[in-house]
Amino acid sequence: MNVTRGFTGRPRAHRPGLPPGQYDAGDDWPVLSAEVTPDLAPAEWTFRVDGLVAAPRTWDWDEAHALPESAYEGDIHCVTSWSKFGVRFGGVSLDAFLAAVRPDASATHAVAYSHTGYTTNLPLSDLTGGRAWIAWEYDGKPLAAEHGGPARLLVPHLYFWKSAKWIAGLRLLDHDEPGFWEQNGYHARGNPWEEQRYAGD
Amino acid sequence: MTETFTPPTRFAVPGRIAVSNRAAALWQTATLTEIRRETPHAATFRFAVPAWEGHLPGQHLMLRLTADDGYTAQRHYSIASAPDDDGHIELTLDHVDGGEVSGWFHTGAQPGDEVQVRGPLSGFFAWPGDRPALLIGAGSGVVPLMSMVRHHRARGLGVPLRLLVSARGPEELIYAREYGAETTPVFTRSAPEGVPVGRLAARHLAPLLAEEPAGGWEAYVCGSNAFAEHASRLLVRAGQPVDRIRIERFG
Numbered sequence: 001m002n003v004t005r006g007f008t009g010r011p012r013a014h015r016p017g018l019p020p021g022q023y024d025a026g027d028d029w030p031v032l033s034a035e036v037t038p039d040l041a042p043a044e045w046t047f048r049v050d051g052l053v054a055a056p057r058t059w060d061w062d063e064a065h066a067l068p069e070s071a072y073e074g075d076i077h078c079v080t081s082w083s084k085f086g087v088r089f090g091g092v093s094l095d096a097f098l099a100a101v102r103p104d105a106s107a108t109h110a111v112a113y114s115h116t117g118y119t120t121n122l123p124l125s126d127l128t129g130g131r132a133w134i135a136w137e138y139d140g141k142p143l144a145a146e147h148g149g150p151a152r153l154l155v156p157h158l159y160f161w162k163s164a165k166w167i168a169g170l171r172l173l174d175h176d177e178p179g180f181w182e183q184n185g186y187h188a189r190g191n192p193w194e195e196q197r198y199a200g201d
Numbered sequence: 202m203t204e205t206f207t208p209p210t211r212f213a214v215p216g217r218i219a220v221s222n223r224a225a226a227l228w229q230t231a232t233l234t235e236i237r238r239e240t241p242h243a244a245t246f247r248f249a250v251p252a253w254e255g256h257l258p259g260q261h262l263m264l265r266l267t268a269d270d271g272y273t274a275q276r277h278y279s280i281a282s283a284p285d286d287d288g289h290i291e292l293t294l295d296h297v298d299g300g301e302v303s304g305w306f307h308t309g310a311q312p313g314d315e316v317q318v319r320g321p322l323s324g325f326f327a328w329p330g331d332r333p334a335l336l337i338g339a340g341s342g343v344v345p346l347m348s349m350v351r352h353h354r355a356r357g358l359g360v361p362l363r364l365l366v367s368a369r370g371p372e373e374l375i376y377a378r379e380y381g382a383e384t385t386p387v388f389t390r391s392a393p394e395g396v397p398v399g400r401l402a403a404r405h406l407a408p409l410l411a412e413e414p415a416g417g418w419e420a421y422v423c424g425s426n427a428f429a430e431h432a433s434r435l436l437v438r439a440g441q442p443v444d445r446i447r448i449e450r451f452g
Contacts, residue, residue, distance in 0.1 A: 001267060004315065006305065009268045012272060031450055034447065035448060036433045
């Protein structure tokens with residue numbers, strides 16, 4: 001252990017929900033996107049699922065909102081080391097979209113892509129079973145553009161760069177294909193509980 | 202039904218350089234060798250990192266402090282120094298109100314102290330010195346941009362480079378003594394005699410975009426989210442292509 005002389009740090013927070021190496025950002029919600037925030041109206045927003053599926057499909061805003069509502073209440077964790085507790089998102093479970101397109105048995109991974117061209121890769125198993133959403137509400141209000149509105153992917157059990165803002169689609173694949181940050185040295189999966197920040201972690 | 206997806210906008214994919222996964226995975230000891238005050242709220246910390254494998258301007262690192270009970274705190278910081286400094290790197294840190302890491306640096310750190318670093322990280326905001334660079338920063342957001350300015354100077358690069366740097370006032374302007382003809386400071390609260398006060402505006406960008414070099418500018422924007430939103434919108438309105446704007450937001 002390399003102890004830093006004179007460093008004591010914050011009072012120890014006994015938060016069972018805080019993954020290793022993270023701190024509680026409190027009311028802050030930092031914005032860290034690398035691109036210009038797009039000016040994207042709900043009427044222009046679409047979400048497509050294709051690739052290794054039986055019935056590729058595109059939803060517009062109203063069609064997506066016709067699916068059963070689903071909410072996430074819990075925590076989110078950013079690779080830059082802040083975590084935010086007790087957030088509330090509203091939208092639709094990704095399971096509802098996937099049920100409509102019927103993934104092939106050969107599909108193992110997905111690339112999520114944004115209306116800006118941003119991409120991120122995920123194992124399909126991280127997107128199913130009630131653990132991933134298309135979210136358009138935060139705290140009961142429309143999701144702000146700088147946080148990914150009108151709609152973003154939400155995969156809260158992974159570091160938050162996996163929760164692509166301004167989500168435009170998912171392409172299902174039979175292999176893993178690194179996305180934007182993953183090509184820039186970040187971890188392929190990004191599990192905060194195993195501190196999978198960078199490739200090799 | 203034919204459906205091909207075309208994003209309405211594209212941004213600057215991919216990163217500028219390939220990154221070393223080995224360097225990113227490895228924690229190394231960095232020994233503090235020097236502390237230089239820059240402004241009342243910011244200071245530069247110079248470290249010896251003998252096994253540092255080198256970085257490009259614009260890259261950052263992760264820094265970790267460890268308490269004697271094993272508690273750790275880690276943060277991302279942009280690298281301020283140019284990459285041609287053998288075995289040494291510099292960081293310039295704001296003293297963040299209540300910040301446990303920046304607080305230690307500003308109130309407790311002394312030459313000889315050891316911290317842990319891993320990096321350099323990420324190739325997205327890196328500038329290898331190849332394309333004309335239009336740099337826009339505010340506050341400590343100037344730090345990664347200064348690495349680019351220093352690199353440009355140290356190597357005598359001929360590729361055009363301009364820096365617009367926003368600060369509250371002259372006393373808050375980090376690296377004030379180092380700027381040359383490439384830099385235009387913008388003062389938002391107080392300014393020297395004869396210099397206008399006001400936030401970054403279209404009139405600051407217009408002359409730079411008017412002198413656009415062959416191949417166009419690669420724009421690098423760094424600062425708080427509020428500043429990054431403001432500056433990137435100004436750039437888009439002034440005609441800078443959205444896929445030639447790279448943003449590093451401090452949060």
